[in-house]
Amino acid sequence: MAIGDCGAKSKLTGSQIIIKALQEEGVDTVFGYPGGAVLPLYDELYGAKIRHILTRHEQGAVHAADGYARVSGRPGVCIATSGPGATNLITGITNAFMDSVPLVVLTGQVGVGMIGRDSFQEADITGITMPITKHNFLVRDVNELAGIMHEAFYIATTGRPGPVVVDIPKDITTQTAVVERYPPPLNLRGYRVCREPHPLQILQAARSIARAERPLLFAGGGVITSGAHEELKALAEKQDIPVIITMMGKGAFPEDHPLFVGMVGMHGTVAANYAVGECDLLIGIGVRFDDRVTGKLDKFASKARIIHIDIDAAEIGKNVPAHIPIVGDARLALRALLDNLPRPAVHPDWRARIRAWQEEHPLHYDRNCGLKPQWVIEELHRLTGGEAIVSTDVGQHQMWAVQYYPVKRPRSFISSGGLGAMGFGVPAAMGAQLARPEATVVAITGDGSFQMNSQELATISFYRLPVKIILLDNGYLGMVRQWQEFFFDRRYSYSDLAAGNPDFVKLAEAYGVPAVRVTEVSQLTEALETALEHKGPFLVDVKVDREENVLPMVPPGAHLREMIVGG
Amino acid sequence: MKHTLAVLVENKPGVLTRVAGLFARRGYNIESLAVGPTENPSVSRMTIVVEGDDHTIEQVCKQLHKLIDVIKLSDITQDPHVGRELVLIKVNAEPHVRGEIMQIVEVFRARIVDIARDSLIVEATGDEDKINAIEAALRPFGIRELARTGKIALVRGSRGKVLEADLSEQENVSQTG
């Protein structure tokens, strides 16, 4: 309700300004949890044209907003109250920061005059989130609120995206200000985004590509963020260049494509890891050379010149020196490269070498004994035709999902990459489902991870979100157990969950989510079919082979060549 | 090697924390950091002296650039610039050594700004070498307290004007963009 002042400009309360800003920014869904400091805002949300999803924990809200953003490509929005509400968001904000996901996070704060006095439910959230946000704001004056909201969305979604926190004192939400128009002008003279790549760098890169005998495209999350997947495919095909991906790049290139080699890194394929070692030109696009990807740095791509394309100049040269740095948007850079490479090329010898590695060292597991987690994922892939949107939690099941659920399209596989935060999978799947109501959304989780946000079953149930939860239940913190097996003499220190685990089927049913348990090979296919055909949410608790390992594996700190391949 | 960075930042609460926090969390070594307002009330100038190899300094600059509140940044180490630091030194000064101290003060073109019964406060400005030298010269008398501001610096010649012109240009860009 705008308070009309008899023909004078209408004044809005802070809460009304926030709602108006959200609507103007095109936000249709927000995730949140109320509390004292945001009561005026929640009062305004009551009846507003924005859908608010009440999660059961603020971490659920922020991960859901993150999943929504990853799948839709639009910014995710979440709301929490001051103090404990805001601090409950920290893991989710960090997760979005590490994986460059655009989020606008609204937190309540104690009144302006109460700040700094250790007031009830006061936490210095701008101070706390400084290292884990792209930027943050503390609103001190209601007249600045509209401008800050606009800047928050602008910063979160442009350049290298990331989370932006707007901390809003309670009294600001009830004070009034005139908002002439939305969006107000930006006042960000220190924020520049360089999207256009430098033509000379492009020229140099194009020449290197034309000269290379063993070129390799290396695609990360930045390809998906910038929507550069078509250009990537065009460049790969025209220049006959094989493609490897990071986990964040999963979906950037169709995995059934003949030029696709695999994921690189700690649990990458043998062929991808060998290819990095043997290529003479590595073209990194939207990647940050994370240590889980590169292994020991001194021998990473040691025979190659490196072209590094990234929108964030600070990523270039951070971990690996680039011979040809290109700062800019991945899509624009790839287009420019295509324009500068008119003549197609072929690399039959290089392709044949890679094919030989692929044939010699395919992903494999023992199909003949027990209920193998890899097989569960393969069956899921078969039954969904590879068309589901998959979110994962963190652990062995995550790596098996990466390895055995190949995808064809961007924004169809979401996972906590840089932070590796257990608890991401289920709430992220909720956000994904809300972004794509018609899609089949599957959360692949583990018994450990699931219990980090299992309260969100209530949200799933209440909103009838038809998310399918596939629980690879090994009764272990499986990835921890695997490391203990390999590197700590099988001393399984505090990684066995079996005795304490709940009956997951009963747990789901308690929330009104139907569920089945699979204990025999013979039951799996039918259980998955039931889940996928069911109209609403469903949980399948699969008692998988407990001590299966994720292979291949490059031990931490080793070279990519030094893989444990297994029998 | 030591680098001197001239950084123009938004004159807003929390900006110093953002900069200091960045250095701490990424493990960069700040030698000194001096900050104060400029002729433009919305802009503060930081002069940061940071120790590191070329790779580190490049990262420092790129990471600083990413801070939304950093408007402009230049590494002026190689540019001709005037760099100054101010020091206050409270030194023991029984009457029989005062003459000697005053001679030292004279040589360094420093000043005595406070006199107590058995001590003096000496004020000196200069580049790092000079400040180190006067400190060394006064040490034998017994330094009771010492405060240094850290380096502040401006590039010689007319380049500063360009900086300011740049700044207003950017203001225009962001107003229209």
Ligand SMILES: Cc1ncc(C[n+]2csc(CCOP(=O)(O)OP(=O)(O)O)c2C)c(N)n1
């Ligand atoms: C919040 C959080 N705490 C701890 C870890 C360390 N960690 C990585 S994987 C893992 C085990 C995950 O267990 P589960 O979810 O059952 O998956 P599994 O490996 O068994 O498939 C742990 C504890 C983490 N990644 N995140």
Ligand SMILES: [Mg+2]
């Ligand atoms: Mg487990």
